[in-house]
Amino acid sequence: MLILTAPTGAGKTALVSELDPSRFEIISFDSRQIYQELSIGTAAPSPQDCEKIPHHMVSLLPPSESIHAGKYVQLAEEALEQIFARGKVPVLTAGTGFYLNAFLYGMFPVPKITEEVKLKVESLSMEERIQELQKLDPAALQKIFPNDNYRYGRALEVNWMGARWSELKVEEGAGALISKNLNILGAYFLDFDRKELYERIDSRARKMIEFGMGEEAKRVADKYGEDCPGLQSLGYNFALENIKGTSNLETFFGNLSQSHRNYAKRQITWFRKQKILEPIHPKEAYKKIKNING
Numbered sequence: 001m002l003i004l005t006a007p008t009g010a011g012k013t014a015l016v017s018e019l020d021p022s023r024f025e026i027i028s029f030d031s032r033q034i035y036q037e038l039s040i041g042t043a044a045p046s047p048q049d050c051e052k053i054p055h056h057m058v059s060l061l062p063p064s065e066s067i068h069a070g071k072y073v074q075l076a077e078e079a080l081e082q083i084f085a086r087g088k089v090p091v092l093t094a095g096t097g098f099y100l101n102a103f104l105y106g107m108f109p110v111p112k113i114t115e116e117v118k119l120k121v122e123s124l125s126m127e128e129r130i131q132e133l134q135k136l137d138p139a140a141l142q143k144i145f146p147n148d149n150y151r152y153g154r155a156l157e158v159n160w161m162g163a164r165w166s167e168l169k170v171e172e173g174a175g176a177l178i179s180k181n182l183n184i185l186g187a188y189f190l191d192f193d194r195k196e197l198y199e200r201i202d203s204r205a206r207k208m209i210e211f212g213m214g215e216e217a218k219r220v221a222d223k224y225g226e227d228c229p230g231l232q233s234l235g236y237n238f239a240l241e242n243i244k245g246t247s248n249l250e251t252f253f254g255n256l257s258q259s260h261r262n263y264a265k266r267q268i269t270w271f272r273k274q275k276i277l278e279p280i281h282p283k284e285a286y287k288k289i290k291n292i293n294g
Helices: 012-016 047-052 069-085 097-105 115-122 126-136 138-143 149-160 194-210 213-224 236-243 249-272 282-290
Strands: 002-005 024-029 089-094 186-190 278-280
Touching (some): 002 097, 012 089, 012 282, 024 097, 069 089, 069 097, 126 138, 194 213, 194 249, 213 236, 236 249
Parallel strands (some): 002 089, 186 278
């Protein structure tokens, strides 16, 4: 298989859409693009992209359904088997590094969380979760991206069940890399000049607004509620503010673009720490992948 990772806005979808569909199929590791009805704000591959080359794990779940790493890994393994059965090479594209690592190397053996603990954690604000973790497991805060409220909650659940989240270790050989005896033909991180990446992010944020991200957010909010899991995706809070008239278009654009820039920074930090990944310019990555014999 092949692995292609990149920060948001770097052009993974455009690159893989040009690959030969008779040889390759895509498995997407993006915790937001898995949702249906949210294609504009998540920059999901278009129907035309998916016609060019099969994409798995895209527009799969309704916005009302939660997704977590364990479920994501299970669905990705099913997609992997289907691709191998057709004699093709899977290309794993990832923006959500945590899910990719869970798939490759295995999951932490997390204790079963009681409903009582789940409700207790859900009742806390992000600031309260951070304060509790500071007391119970300060090392966890060093391992979680800033403002990742979901991960703060998961870490707190584990701690309240009596295990220290920061000390959990992945079981040896638990991931697909070893359990399925996978051969990595290439593993790349699309490494852009920061200025160029930010310009791409700004351009894409404007297009999201022009293409109707606000209207998309309203449709989904009306159908599933503003608190549905799908609308927790990056930037939809700003889209809802705008559609309600509490922010103007320039504020919407500024907030949307800045949130994507901040997310891209965190992704870059994550991917640069992964020793398996080779930093590479997109044009060079395309050449290498196209010429691989698999």
